[in-house]
């Protein structure tokens with residue numbers, strides 16, 4: 001499991017816990033219900049631990065994201081907000097612990113103070129989440145230039161694109177390959193697109209690398225990949241996908257589906273394959289070119 005995947009799983013905990021903690025403190029304050037303060041405190045503590053794990057996993061994942069071509073500004077904004085959120089939740093937690101141990105929380109002033117801090121923390125969680133969203137959907141970013149950067153091909157250091165002006169968004173046309181390899185395309189939409197993107201271009205935040213387009217299916221694994229084997233021939237891809245994909249259900253594809261979806265990926269790379277992709281066909285394809 002890679003760090004960006006872990007980050008994605010873990011971030012939902014601070015998002016939920018810190019927000020509900022703020023709600024509990026506010027309810028406790030408005031109604032004078034002391035039980036809710038304890039609930040808020042426990043949720044706050046759990047949320048702060050989760051935020052710490054999310055920040056660590058996020059920091060570990062950021063190089064990989066940058067290598068995938070995600071805008072550095074967007075990554076920085078998300079990371080900085082994440083650190084601020086962690087700081088705020090630690091301050092709120094420390095304040096709560098200090099006041100609770102001195103038994104001062106029944107007084108209106110201290111209780112209101114903790115509630116305000118918790119609400120600010122929850123707001124910060126929301127802003128952090130928004131910037132996290134801009135990593136996946138750069139078009140919604142308020143940062144100038146982020147959308148334009150993310151439109152460029154991922155991993156620009158590999159092969160500079162000459163024939164494509166990134167400023168002109170490609171019109172979405174029906175791809176003939178999707179008709180010829182309709183069954184593979186269908187498997188892809190259902191089983192793979194969630195992590196590798198609808199057009200196989202990769203989804204940075206989820207950690208699914210590009211599997212279509214010129215950068216995809218390289219002989220050597222992408223930087224930081226867990227993949228160890230090389231993709232010398234189409235057969236290597238067929239075996240790899242059959243054994244390890246979909247990542248959340250490795251080996252979950254029927255043999256036939258595996259052949260169809262890999263045929264679709266190889267056809268996209270310009271190889272002449274049939275929809276059923278036999279072992280012989282796959283072995284004859286050399287990716288080393």
Ligand code: HEC
Nearest residue numbers: 191192195207208209211217218225226227245246247248
């Ligand atoms: C739950 C997310 C997820 C799903 C679903 C998924 N993948 Fe992946 N896939 C990944 C991740 C993450 C990697 C990178 C693994 C690594 O670090 O080597 C990957 C790697 C790959 C690679 C190797 C790319 C390379 O250059 O190393 C191929 C090919 C691939 N997936 C194909 C598929 C196909 C085909 C499907 C659908 C049948 C699929 N994946 C479904 C997450 C997923």
